[in-house]
Amino acid sequence: PEKFVTHRFALGDMEEAYDTFSRAAQERALKVILSAS
Numbered sequence: 001p002e003k004f005v006t007h008r009f010a011l012g013d014m015e016e017a018y019d020t021f022s023r024a025a026q027e028r029a030l031k032v033i034l035s036a037s
Helices: 011-022
Strands: 007-010 032-035
Touching: 007 011, 011 032
Parallel strands: 007 032
Antiparallel strands: none
């Protein structure tokens, strides 16, 4: 499962993460991860 992660963001960057995932095809985002730490 970890090998499918394409983007990682800090929890504080949730807006950027959502934007990336909403444009998944253009960003080549398969799995976007938010990290609390």
